[in-house]
Amino acid sequence: MVVSDRNQGKNQLRVGRLVKAHGLKGALKLELYTDNPDRRFVPGAEFTLQVPEASPWHGKSITVREYRVMNGNSVVFFEGVDDREAAEGLARAILWIDQDADEPEDNAWYDHQLVGLDVVRDGQVIGTLVRVEHLPAQDLLIVKAASTGDEVMVPFVEAFVPAVEPAAGRVIVTPPAGLFEEVAQPEADASGDTAE
Template sequence: MADPRDRVRAPRPASGAGSLRVGRLTKPHGLKGGIKLELFTDNPELRFVPGAVFHLQVPEDSEWFGRTITMRELRWFNEAPVGFFAEVEDRTAAESIVRAILWIDEDAVEAGEEENAWYDHQLVGLDVVRDGEVVGKVSEVQHFPAQDLLTVATPAGPVLVPFVEAIVPSVDLEAGIVTITPPDGLFESGDDA
């Protein structure tokens, strides 16, 4: 059986590669290897637990390329999450790994109970519905540090939809539907405006 670490490589695992992006390391915290985290999960208590293993998305020339890190502890300082990892022993090591994206493998995803988490390949091809009408299909999921975007293919061309609960309140994989409540003007063409 292949080593699960081989499934995730920089710059980013391909859609459907059996991984879920859960966070990003932003900057060192203190002298003992702590690193501030940007979380891409609604349930850090499920993902960032002692013993959790994270695959790293880093440039190929990084000393961390192809490696994993293991969570020792997650602490909160001034409402900001700070991770401590077994392989990151001091500030120097923390500085060398900053900006890495953290991914967990499919087995870890399936073992958890995270709501509102989907693989890109599950979303691509779903009908996008607004007020009961199909307005297009999801053609791509784009990942950015602040938020993800759904690219929706429409007859008038692609529309980028922020993948946030206020605009995308539900995803029904069984029905093949992404329900959206976009702000005025996002989907209107010149004729409709």
């Protein structure tokens, strides 16, 4: 599931993460966060890089030279990244692109579209979505639980968030037992054995 973010007043969409260098000519394996890589990774497409402040790439953008699928893996080449050493310096970078309002991505929402939605499980409101945290591996929905007021982190993956319905004002979740409430522990009898 893809989540987009608002960055410095611009609508931007996170479309991929550079996993690691691939080969000797500057290619990088790409973890896709987009449903349409052939449209996003065309030659000349420019991405804003999310990297640590200490990286020489911090605050810079990068331009696609070529995109391919090799042995089932998405691989991208960038202008000015011509060897393995340069590619290794970009490993784990996250790629963002400006998002046009009239060019929606499937299963993508801006943070401001999600914040404030009711979080619903089995037809019952169990909390309110208060923010989205963007981590390299996946996004997390931060939900203020209605029962306790505590903040609960829900991985923004289809297994736990099968439906997002901004027009209906809700996010449908199927979290594991115990995420939003205490799980009853089996009682132990006097001998210390767990009750069956």
